[in-house]
Amino acid sequence: MKGLFFISKQSRQSLPNDISYYIKRYGLIIFLTSFLAAGIVCGCVLAQYGDEQTMKSLDFIFISNFKGRITQGLFEGFKASMSAYFLFYMVALLLGLSLWGTIGLPVVIAIKGIGAGLCAGYLISAYSFQGAVFYVLVMLPGLFLSSLSLLLQCKHSLRLSVKLWRFFMPHRKGDDAQRPDMLLFFQKSSAVLLLTAAGAIIDVLFTAFFSHMFTFT
Numbered sequence: 131m132k133g134l135f136f137i138s139k140q141s142r143q144s145l146p147n148d149i150s151y152y153i154k155r156y157g158l159i160i161f162l163t164s165f166l167a168a169g170i171v172c173g174c175v176l177a178q179y180g181d182e183q184t185m186k187s188l189d190f191i192f193i194s195n196f197k198g199r200i201t202q203g204l205f206e207g208f209k210a211s212m213s214a215y216f217l218f219y220m221v222a223l224l225l226g227l228s229l230w231g232t233i234g235l236p237v238v239i240a241i242k243g244i245g246a247g248l249c250a251g252y253l254i255s256a257y258s259f260q261g262a263v264f265y266v267l268v269m270l271p272g273l274f275l276s277s278l279s280l281l282l283q284c285k286h287s288l289r290l291s292v293k294l295w296r297f298f299m300p301h302r303k304g305d306d307a308q309r310p311d312m313l314l315f316f317q318k319s320s321a322v323l324l325l326t327a328a329g330a331i332i333d334v335l336f337t338a339f340f341s342h343m344f345t346f347t
Contacts, residue, residue, distance in 0.1 A: 162284050165236045166277060169243020176244070177251025185252055191217060192245030193333070196253065196264065200341040204334055211330035215276045218242055219283055219326050223319055226287025229295050235284045242280055246273055260344060267340040272333025279325040286318045 182197075189195035193214045199207065221238050225231040249269060253261030293310040 158285050158288060159281060162236065162239050162281050162288070165240040166243040166281065169240035169245075170247035170250075171243075172240075173244040173247020173249075174251035175247075177248050177255060180248065180252050182256075185249070188245070188248070190214065192249060193269075194245065194249045194252075196249070196269070197346055199268065199337050200344065200346075202337075204338060207334040207337055208330055211272060211276075211333040212327060215279070215326045215330055218276075218280050219323060222280060222283040222287050226283075226290045226315065226319075227294075228291060229298065231287050231291025232295070235288050235291070239280060239284050242277060246277065249273075257346060260346075264340075264344050268337050268344075269333075271336045272329050275329035275332055276326060279322050279329055282325070283319060283322045286315060286322070290315045 185194040185196070186198070189198065189210070191214055193199070193211055202210065218238060218241075222235060225234040225238065228234075250262075250265050253265045253269075255261075257264070290310055290312075293308070297308070297310060
């Protein structure tokens with residue numbers, strides 16, 4: 131019994147250390163994901179005020195023209211997907227090079243979530259079960275991968291922006307702020323760009339495989 135009590139007590143003592151470890155390692159991703167989730171909820175709410183013309187007008191940034199996806203060729207589809215995904219990627223990268231990235235990056239990820247929620251909400255409200263299946267089979271795979279790549283880029287950019295802030299605007303005189311490693315940032319950003327391109331490819335492939343199963347009138 132003493133042994134069990136000792137193990138239990140030791141486990142309780144190590145619990146705060148475990149929590150702080152996971153917060154330190156994954157806290158930034160959790161923080162950014164919360165903005166993505168909040169954006170998705172807002173997008174679903176806003177979808178009830180949208181119509182098909184609104185979805186078409188937002189296609190350049192959210193790839194929301196679902197009828198156009200069905201008729202597009204592979205190259206046109208990849209170009210449209212990559213352009214929309216690359217826009218978010220570049221904004222996140224540039225914000226990482228500024229001192230104000232900590233403010234702008236959560237907004238970027240929230241806008242991405244609004245687009246995802248808007249597409250899902252409109253398809254489900256307008257086409258019920260068929261719209262939900264279309265969203266899951268055709269739109270969600272590429273959207274998931276592009277959202278993951280944007281989360282990673284925002285994480286790298288947010289860390290760099292904080293380091294730049296500390297380096298150029300120290301809180302106290304004599305602060306020995308470490309110089310930001312720009313080369314490492316661009317190396318990580320290059321890997322994220324490849325993941326972004328993979329998201330566009332997955333988007334095109336799933337559209338080609340499944341879009342013929344659906345007819346929207």
